[in-house]
Structures are given as structure tokens and as C-alpha cells.
Amino acid sequence: MVFPLYEKEAVSWQLTEGGELDAETWDRLCREVLNKRVIRRAMFLLEKMDRTELQIRRKLRDNHYPEELIDVAVDYVKSYHYIDDLRYAEVYIRSHQSDKSRAQLRAALQQRGVPSDLIAQAMEEAYEDCEEELIRKLLLQKQYNPEHMDRKQKYRIYQCLLRKGFSNSQIMRQMDLT
Secondary structure (H helix, E strand, O other), rough: OOOOOOHHHHHHHOOOOOOOHHHHHHHHHHHHHHHHHHHHHHHHHHHHOOHHHHHHHHHHOOOOOHHHHHHHHHHHHHOOOOHHHHHHHHHHHHOOOOOOHHHHHHHHHHHHHHHHHHHHHHHHHOOOOHHHHHHEEEHOOOOOOOOOOHHHHHHHHHHHHHHHOOOOOHHHOEEEEO
């Protein structure tokens, strides 16, 4: 088993690299040293930015904490709502919904480990207004003007909106191509 321990702590606990560690010593070491350390590490990771539960778990694994200690830290930060995947999804959607489609947002949140049911709940709340409004905003940003654009320019904008995940029918309606 691998876990982070300072050299002075290893000496005071009479531990050697590759040595045997009995269950009683491990339990005491966790209670007295490691539980506090893994919680502090999780708190430090959340200090500068919100993270999902999966992101915290990955970071703690990268720091060589065993799964049982990671569970302790995650339970602790969850109990104080320092990590809340629903809140994370809501904030992420609000801050990116003006430049990303639902499909892009969903994919980004799934990559960050937000469960699908929480993504759906956050999307439902964030998209009370219509996606078509977002298409209109993007068309304005692209300086879309159907009277002064040739077919190739319209097609380029249409493809851009499709890649962002908007439906064909919504794009056609907003571009007046129906």
C-alpha cells in the first residue's frame, strides 16, 4: 500500500519503506495523521476553484491516497457542500450557455464526471428560455445577414451551428431558410 507520509512521521511511527504495517497501526495512523491530511488536501484543491466529486477523487488518487482515505475526504467536503455536482453543473451551464449548445455543455459536464441525472436537472433549470434565443445571439455574433450573404457563407454559418449541437429545424427557422 502506498500513502503520503513525511519522513519525520515515518521515523516517529517506526515505519520503513517496504515494511509491514499491521491493521491496528494502520487504523491509528489513519485516525491520527492521514484522515486529517487527506481532508486538508481536498480542501486545498477546492480553495481556488469548484470541482466535481470525480475531479477531487482523481486528484487525491494522483497524490497516492488510498481509496478508503479518499472516501473520508469526499464525505467530509460533501457534508459541508464544498463539492456539489448539481451546483457545479448549474454554474458551468450558466457561464457557458451563451457560447455553447446543450450538446456541448452535456459533453463537457460528462467529461468532468457529473452524473447524467444531475446534468439533465441542471439543463432543465438553465434552459427555461428557448435554445432558439441562443441561436439568434450566435447569428448576431456571426453578423448573419441573409440578404447580403451568398449561399456559401450561409452554409458555413449553418454548419457552425450544427457542430455546436443545435437541431436542423431550429437553425433553419432562425436563419429563415424554411
